[in-house]
Amino acid sequence: FFFFFSKITEKEGWTLVWNDEFSGRKLDTTKWDYQIGTGSQYGLNGWGNEEAQYYTPENVFVKDGYLVIEAKKEEKEGKSYTSGRVRTMKQDGSPLFTTTYGRIEASMSLPEGNGVWPAFWMLSADESYGTWPLSGEIDIMEVMGQTTDTLHGTLHFGEPHAQQQGTYILEEGNFADEFHVFACEWEPGEMRFYVDNELYFTEHEWYTKRNGFDEM
DSSP: OEEEEEOOOOOTTOOOOOOOOOOSSSOOTTTOEEOOBOOGGGOTTTTSTTOOEEEOGGGEEEETTEEEEEOBOOOBTTBSEEEOOEESBOTTSOBSOOOSSEEEEEEEEOOOSTTOOOEEEEEOSSOTTOSTTTTOEEEEEEOOTTOTTEEEEEEEETTTTEEEEEEEEOSSSOTTTSOEEEEEEEETTEEEEEETTEEEEEEOOOOOOOTTSOOO
16 A cells, blocks of 8 residues: 655745655655654554554655655564654654644545555644643544545544544545645634645634643
8 A cells, every 4th residue: 555745835825834845766854754663662552543563664765756655564573564654753852843833734645445544643742731642633634544535634632632523525536546635724723624725624622731730
């Protein structure tokens, strides 16, 4: 299975401050770094969701102007599959790029198949309010491989864990047929979720809470 990132275009009213057109021969490690393994150092489920794969740099490559993330059925370190995972943060936790507010988008073609779960998401650059979900998570795109006509945009937050979610269903076709642009516009007090510049979810209600601190 392959997960493609493609070129984006500027939107009127926004100023481009960071992007990657994947025009080189390999991942630009001044902008991205790999996450490797299973995240088991963070607990039993590692990076969550009882995932069946081991993440490796070998499954991430740049070809013909695309970032390609590949999932393979192969055993590694006790897992039955390998895949790839990248973020704008180094493995030591130091950020390569962060933003508070703005429009975050990517053009992607997604994989199809039972058990595949591609995602495009944001986490806090630090965990000032505590570990997940206290410092928040913004899921710009999640599409399950068995229901590739259905898109979810989600906010995770709070103590105990709460979430707000919007869903978009294509009238025809699916997100594995061709490229689509997935975006979130984040402004003070409001988050807006788009697919192909069509607004499908707006949210104003979320909070960050940590024991001993005021709700934010």
